[in-house]
Amino acid sequence: MTTLTPTIKLNDGTAVPWLAFGTGTALYGRDATNAIRLAVDKGITHLDGAQIYDNEETLGAGIRSAGKPRSELYIVTKLKGLNPGQTVKETLVISLKKLGVDYVDLFLVHSPHPANVDGTLKAVWQGMEEVKREGLARSIGVSNFRVEDLQTVLDGATVVPAVNQIELHPYVWKAAEPIVKFGLEHGITPASYGGQTPLVRAAGGPVDAVLTGIQGRLENACGKSVTPGQVLTKWIIQKGAIVVTTTSKESRIAEFQDTISVPDLTKEEIDAIEEAGSKLHKRIYMKAVFGE
Numbered sequence: 001m002t003t004l005t006p007t008i009k010l011n012d013g014t015a016v017p018w019l020a021f022g023t024g025t026a027l028y029g030r031d032a033t034n035a036i037r038l039a040v041d042k043g044i045t046h047l048d049g050a051q052i053y054d055n056e057e058t059l060g061a062g063i064r065s066a067g068k069p070r071s072e073l074y075i076v077t078k079l080k081g082l083n084p085g086q087t088v089k090e091t092l093v094i095s096l097k098k099l100g101v102d103y104v105d106l107f108l109v110h111s112p113h114p115a116n117v118d119g120t121l122k123a124v125w126q127g128m129e130e131v132k133r134e135g136l137a138r139s140i141g142v143s144n145f146r147v148e149d150l151q152t153v154l155d156g157a158t159v160v161p162a163v164n165q166i167e168l169h170p171y172v173w174k175a176a177e178p179i180v181k182f183g184l185e186h187g188i189t190p191a192s193y194g195g196q197t198p199l200v201r202a203a204g205g206p207v208d209a210v211l212t213g214i215q216g217r218l219e220n221a222c223g224k225s226v227t228p229g230q231v232l233t234k235w236i237i238q239k240g241a242i243v244v245t246t247t248s249k250e251s252r253i254a255e256f257q258d259t260i261s262v263p264d265l266t267k268e269e270i271d272a273i274e275e276a277g278s279k280l281h282k283r284i285y286m287k288a289v290f291g292e
């Protein structure tokens with residue numbers, strides 16, 4: 001039996017699986033072969049890489065060893081930056097060679113810095129549009145973009161970014177909300193990374209008790225076990241975001257996948273998570289762009 005992975009429709013008409021397995025953070029600079037093979041074997045098809053993670057070859061090796069047809073996979077990589085005189089296309093061609101594929105499903109500008117400081121961001125985006133036109137990337141988008149960065153790109157763009165991948169969890173929600181809102185108003189789908197931060201990197205914070213309370217309500221409602229991590233992931237999903245995570249554990253892959261069958265959070269529960277989240281600001285990544 002084939003299980004269909006729920007997808008999110010992007011502004012260019014393509015569909016992206018809601019859950020991505022990442023090769024940054026825990027796998028940054030490391031051999032991702034076995035982790036990717038396990039993730040694909042367990043049914044994850046959306047794989048999140050980046051040039052800066054310095055492990056695209058092993059992402060490619062993992063994909064090949066899992067043996068799933070290319071057409072059933074959704075492969076993402078991200079532009080690290082451009083050397084003087086280098087084009088976006090040239091860097092993507094290098095990535096495609098490392099990954100061992102003819103195209104990526106989604107290519108993201110990893111960061112607005114330094115391009116939106118030195119005035120080259122519009123030119124970078126034109127390069128992104130070129131690789132989409134040529135079919136080397138089915139969709140193009142951005143990562144770690146603030147509202148002002150999105151505005152720079154939108155001004156004169158012929159392709160609106162399909163995705164903005166940002167750190168997204170209750171402890172950065174106050175700062176992220178305007179970016180998510182602006183993006184959604186322009187058809188840009190948010191993707192969340194670092195989503196498990198309240199449990200993993202800020203345990204003991206004000207959100208914990210709220211998650212536990214909701215966990216109890218959901219367990220009663222659906223008659224099976226629900227974890228605090230799944231409550232957090234539900235919050236991300238109900239913000240309309242793609243979930244980008246990673247794990248070294250087979251059991252956690254299943255836990256993430258099963259989140260889709262957890263009942264929806266109520267508006268009051270979402271508000272309670274955000275109210276508790278607003279009491280602690282905790283950003284883990286990309287402080288060079290966002291500040292604290």
Ligand SMILES: NC(=O)c1ccc[n+]([C@@H]2O[C@H](COP(=O)([O-])OP(=O)(O)OC[C@H]3O[C@@H](n4cnc5c(N)ncnc54)[C@H](OP(=O)(O)O)[C@@H]3O)[C@@H](O)[C@H]2O)c1
Nearest residue numbers: 022023024025048143193194195196197229245246247248
């Ligand atoms: N665009 C960007 O700038 C950017 C920045 C950062 C990350 N990313 C992408 O996002 C991916 C995921 O990032 P992330 O690692 O920050 O995601 P995350 O979902 O916040 O955290 C995943 C990590 O937390 C652990 N974990 C998950 N649930 C847990 C729980 N209930 N209790 C204890 N530990 C738990 C996992 O370890 P176990 O092995 O124990 O499960 C895993 O290492 C990266 O690999 C990368 O692809 C992108």
